[in-house]
Amino acid sequence: xxxxxxxxxxxxxxxxxxxxxxxxxxxxxxxxxxxxxxxxxxxxxxxxxxxxxxxxxxxxxxxxxxxxxxxxxxxxxxxxxxxxxxxxxxxxxxxxxxxxxxxxxxxxxxxxxxxxxxxxxxxxxxxxxxxxxxxxxxxxxxxxxxxxxxxxxxxxxxxxxxxxxxxxxxxxxxxxxxxxxxxxxxxxxxxxxxxxxxxxxxxxxxxxxxxxxxxxxxxxxxxxxxxxxxxxxxxxxxxxxxxxxxxxxxxxxxxxxxxxxxxxxxxxxxxxxxxxxxxxxxxxxxxxxxxxxxxxxxxxxxxxxxxxxxxxxxxxxxxxxxxxxxxxxxxxxxxxxxxxxxxxxxxxxxxxxxxxxxxxxxxxxxxx
Amino acid sequence: xxxxxxxxxxxxxxxxxxxxxxxxxxxxxxxxxxxxxxxxxxxxxxxxxxxxxxxxxxxxxxxxxxxxxxxxxxxxxxxxxxxxxxxxxxxxxxxxxxxxxxxxxxxxxxxxxxxxxxxxxxxxxxxxxxxxxxxxx
Numbered sequence: 001x002x003x004x005x006x007x008x009x010x011x012x013x014x015x016x017x018x019x020x021x022x023x024x025x026x027x028x029x030x031x032x033x034x035x036x037x038x039x040x041x042x043x044x045x046x047x048x049x050x051x052x053x054x055x056x057x058x059x060x061x062x063x064x065x066x067x068x069x070x071x072x073x074x075x076x077x078x079x080x081x082x083x084x085x086x087x088x089x090x091x092x093x094x095x096x097x098x099x100x101x102x103x104x105x106x107x108x109x110x111x112x113x114x115x116x117x118x119x120x121x122x123x124x125x126x127x128x129x130x131x132x133x134x135x136x137x138x139x140x141x142x143x144x145x146x147x148x149x150x151x152x153x154x155x156x157x158x159x160x161x162x163x164x165x166x167x168x169x170x171x172x173x174x175x176x177x178x179x180x181x182x183x184x185x186x187x188x189x190x191x192x193x194x195x196x197x198x199x200x201x202x203x204x205x206x207x208x209x210x211x212x213x214x215x216x217x218x219x220x221x222x223x224x225x226x227x228x229x230x231x232x233x234x235x236x237x238x239x240x241x242x243x244x245x246x247x248x249x250x251x252x253x254x255x256x257x258x259x260x261x262x263x264x265x266x267x268x269x270x271x272x273x274x275x276x277x278x279x280x281x282x283x284x285x286x287x288x289x290x291x292x293x294x295x296x297x298x299x300x301x302x303x304x305x306x307x308x309x310x311x312x313x314x315x316x317x318x319x320x321x322x323x324x325x326x327x328x329x330x331x332x333x334x335x336x337x338x339x340x341x342x343x344x345x346x347x348x349x350x351x352x353x354x355x356x357x358x359x360x361x362x363x364x365x366x367x368x
Numbered sequence: 369x370x371x372x373x374x375x376x377x378x379x380x381x382x383x384x385x386x387x388x389x390x391x392x393x394x395x396x397x398x399x400x401x402x403x404x405x406x407x408x409x410x411x412x413x414x415x416x417x418x419x420x421x422x423x424x425x426x427x428x429x430x431x432x433x434x435x436x437x438x439x440x441x442x443x444x445x446x447x448x449x450x451x452x453x454x455x456x457x458x459x460x461x462x463x464x465x466x467x468x469x470x471x472x473x474x475x476x477x478x479x480x481x482x483x484x485x486x487x488x489x490x491x492x493x494x495x496x497x498x499x500x501x502x503x504x505x
Contacts (some may be wrong), residue, residue, distance in 0.1 A: 120372035121413035126405035203413040211370045306375055323415040324408065
């Protein structure tokens with residue numbers, strides 16, 4: 001049993017559970033990627049589809065986790081990943097069924113007829129922008145520094161061949177093969193920090209009916225989510241440090257002990273899941289002052305969020321040529337996604353793929 | 369300042385943005401000297417083309433309500449407390465008002481109703497204390 005395949009089993013269980021719980025954390029006015037006016041957010045069809053989706057995805061998660069546990073002892077590390085892909089594909093199918101059924105009722109009953117469809121913003125988001133919590137990045141940087149220090153100390157005593165990655169292959173001893181995990185730590189940390197910085201410059205995910213209160217909730221959501229992601233980054237780096245210590249023969253773990261490197265990753269993912277479950281997408285589950293202080297209770301005259309279903313392909317991929325945003329709030333679950341109609345978004349995606357691909361190509365070409 | 373537009377409405381988006389900013393200035397929510405988001409930021413926040421916001425800001429600049437500079441960005445230049453406007457502007461505005469009120473009269477709205485609507489609109493404006501009485505119709 002390798003650490004890598006164990007991590008894959010954890011991923012199957014974790015992502016399966018996340019997909020099952022996603023409707024609970026999604027904004028109530030966007031069930032299964034379908035924009036609905038607030039008064040229809042509790043429609044019978046939505047409640048029915050939510051229950052059906054949750055039963056189906058719970059069953060898929062249970063089956064896939066059992067299969068992943070059964071196959072991961074057979075040494076084929078990619079099998080568990082294949083199970084993960086199959087699980088996500090099945091969940092995606094359930095999502096599409098729910099989306100199609102809700103869309104059909106929405107159009108048949110003309111839910112948006114007579115609604116003012118508005119796009120709202122609170123300019124205080126720009127004139128008094130939220131600050132990125134740089135201090136929370138320190139634990140991740142400290143873990144990377146610790147990994148480098150241990151690596152430098154251990155390097156002279158390392159054997160001529162080293163286990164690469166999570167122990168599937170081995171490679172001749174070199175600075176690159178010995179410090180591959182450090183490169184991984186730096187990449188993951190920079191990637192997520194960069195993405196969060198883009199998110200801080202993106203628009204808040206706010207409701208047209210009460211922009212002031214929803215902007216305040218979004219601020220709290222972003223602050224909590226960013227801190228949870230930065231803690232997760234530190235724990236991912238810690239998982240990689242523990243894997244590196246095993247690789248550098250600082251300790252030898254066998255049996256259940258070999259699962260040690262996965263533990264921080266699992267704790268980090270659990271923490272992020274708890275935070276996002278408490279906040280909901282864009283802070284939709286947070287208790288908040290609504291209506292805004294000194295204001296009146298919002299009503300239909302304030303308008304409903306614009307029916308923007310046409311910009312969401314398959315209810316998940318955002319494609320709007322008129323929108324200059326690079327990233328926008330995700331349609332399903334908690335998080336953000338790219339506006340794939342924006343060339344800048346493709347530049348960022350290309351950077352995300354090109355950096356590790358380039359590093360691997362350079363390492364292969366130079367024989368390091 | 370809260371700003372909402374109807375992207376699929378009959379009024380052009382740049383006009384809606386311009387109108388909402390004028391209303392915010394009149395209502396005291398965006399006083400003279402206060403900053404507005406950059407054109408790019410507001411375009412991202414409203415999910416509209418950058419040139420659309422640029423057109424709104426340029427319109428407000430031509431009307432003397434906004435000052436645009438590379439250093440300080442978009443800053444509100446006038447508000448209800450800034451003193452009387454230029455006589456040329458007042459003449460143009462009176463002509464536009466004449467047409468607007470004529471539309472109501474042509475549709476059969478009685479004069480007291482037109483006056484009440486004007487009064488209700490003015491009630492939401494942030495006139496300074498010394499010209500409050502003059503502001504009342």
